Amino acid sequence: MKLTPATGSGGPRSPGATLRINEIFLSLQGETSRAGLLTVFVRLTGCPLRCVWCDTEYAFSGGSSRPLAEVVAAVLAFGVGRVCVTGGEPLAQAACLPLLTALCDAGCDVSLETSGALDIGGVDARVSRIVDLKAPASGEVARNHWPNIELLTAHDELKFVLADRADYDWACAQIREHRLDQRCPLLMSPVADRLDPPTLAGWMIADRIPARFQLQLHKQLWGNMRGK
Structure with a gap:
């Protein structure tokens, strides 16, 4: 694939950039409105956060440095037009932005999973x-x-990963205060082994929460297996 020096809508092009890649693999999307769809995952190495319940600690380090063009070519080789760039925290790498633009320019349907800290x-x-x-x-x-809230559009999605009732009440307060359901689709997920899924579902039903309840489909299928 030849990358041109043009600029896509909303993002720079840096064909000479390199990224620290933890893994690239094909699987089913386990979350969001795309759950169940064939998706190529590009997992970038590194994360400045240390969430208590993190399930991808292996992505904090390791991986290999790969040129941007090589990463795009690896994605396209799967023959699937849907790609998710994730981590770790992908935006911690400056070259993530040109990667996203290059994937869009290549005709992919691209999603980005980010912590919201950047x-x-x-x-x-x-x-x-x-x-x-x-x-x-x-x-x-x-x-x-928090300035990210003002940038969200109907094209984006906002996710709450909840470990207990206090987390749930906090999430509901944010939805009300910021009118989040008027900005983009909302997602609520229970932390595995911390919050019983039927309990969260019951709270959402009782409170008429304008959000999508979700379980991580990939964990239901394969557990916490790497590359799935």
Whole structure:
């Protein structure tokens, strides 16, 4: 694939950039409105956060440095037009932005899974930004970058990963205060082994919460297996 020096809508092009890649694999999307769909995952190495319940600690380090063009070619080789860039925290690498633009320019349907601790303003407008707003039990609620809320559109999604009733009440308060359901689709997930899924579902039903309840489909299928 030849990368041109042009600029896509909303993102820079840096064909000579390199990224620290933890893994690239094909699987089924386990979360968001795309759950169940064939998706190529590009997992970048590194994360500045240390959430108590993190299930991808292996992505904090390791991996290999790969040129941007090589990463795009590896994605396209799967023959699947849907790709999710994740981590770790992908936006911790500056070259994530040109990667997202290059994938869009290659005709991919691109989503980005980000913690919400870093500014999403530079992300190509064609990318669906899946922002994980950190609840108190994560241990990282103070790291939320609140200006991101104003940038969310109907093309994006906002996720709450909840460990207990206090997390749930906090999430409901944010939805009311910021009118989040009027900005983008909302997602609520229970932390595995911390919050019973039927309990969270019951709270959402009782309170008429305008959000999608979700379980991590990939964990239902394969457990916490790497590369799935």
